[in-house]
Amino acid sequence: MSLKTMRARVILARTHRPQTNPRNWFQYTQNQNRLLTRTSISSTPITLNSAELFSSSSSTSLFTTLSMASNGGGSGSTADDGCKVFKISSSSSLKIQRGDITKWSVNGTSDAIVNAANERMLGGGGVDGAIHRAAGPELRAACYTVPEVRPGIRCPKGEARITPGFKLPVSHVIHTVGPIYDIDNHPEVTLRNAYRNCIKLAKESNIDYIAFPAISCGVYGYPYEEAATIAISTVMESDGDFNGVHFVLFEDDVYNAWLEKANVLL
Numbered sequence: 001m002s003l004k005t006m007r008a009r010v011i012l013a014r015t016h017r018p019q020t021n022p023r024n025w026f027q028y029t030q031n032q033n034r035l036l037t038r039t040s041i042s043s044t045p046i047t048l049n050s051a052e053l054f055s056s057s058s059s060t061s062l063f064t065t066l067s068m069a070s071n072g073g074g075s076g077s078t079a080d081d082g083c084k085v086f087k088i089s090s091s092s093s094l095k096i097q098r099g100d101i102t103k104w105s106v107n108g109t110s111d112a113i114v115n116a117a118n119e120r121m122l123g124g125g126g127v128d129g130a131i132h133r134a135a136g137p138e139l140r141a142a143c144y145t146v147p148e149v150r151p152g153i154r155c156p157k158g159e160a161r162i163t164p165g166f167k168l169p170v171s172h173v174i175h176t177v178g179p180i181y182d183i184d185n186h187p188e189v190t191l192r193n194a195y196r197n198c199i200k201l202a203k204e205s206n207i208d209y210i211a212f213p214a215i216s217c218g219v220y221g222y223p224y225e226e227a228a229t230i231a232i233s234t235v236m237e238s239d240g241d242f243n244g245v246h247f248v249l250f251e252d253d254v255y256n257a258w259l260e261k262a263n264v265l266l
Helices: 003-015 022-036 058-070 126-135 137-144 187-204 224-236 252-265
Strands: 084-087 093-098 111-116 160-164 172-176 209-212 244-249
Touching (some): 084 252, 172 187
Parallel strands (some): 093 244, 111 172
Antiparallel strands (some): 160 172
């Protein structure tokens, strides 16, 4: 079995999806191959062998290694990590930055990060797994108490749920489920609803600062440019509901797509 096939099967198991689409897995593994050879600012290649990739701590090691490379070997996100600021209204700003969303915070009392979760809400791959690991087992326990709306489904696609942040530096985590681009009939509607429901729930929960990842842009295969247009235009609807709205984006390609669209739309 090839390493590419093994990666696809591991991601399938972690996302617990009942349906698969070969094009999604092909696109994902292409992205993974590119990520595994991305170089840091010092131009030192990142390499992981198959044993490291599939060890018990593989997801943590992979995410942390790539995060450090994108941050020049450091951790967290600062104004030096490509942070660009745009005004949404006279009292609110939109910030787009590179970095690790699990390390983002403003004050630890009225801030929240958004988790691109799956419908079970019990952790998975990508940013979902990274957030669960950083928050600690208490997050999974809290998610388990969220009532199921159908067997095995706590948060349907396009909806949102909120939990405490636990060991994360933020006060809350807002969980949402985006569309699978090549499977959902109207992925643009689902993605817009995911952002809108996160904003609605954050406002109801007295959140002043909120940070989003690029929902559905990983294994779910949403094209970056289309996703950026939906994300930014939907956030613009908040129009002063928050002191600050952030996009904390892990990949350079995603960051560049968001920045390009923000320059057009804002």
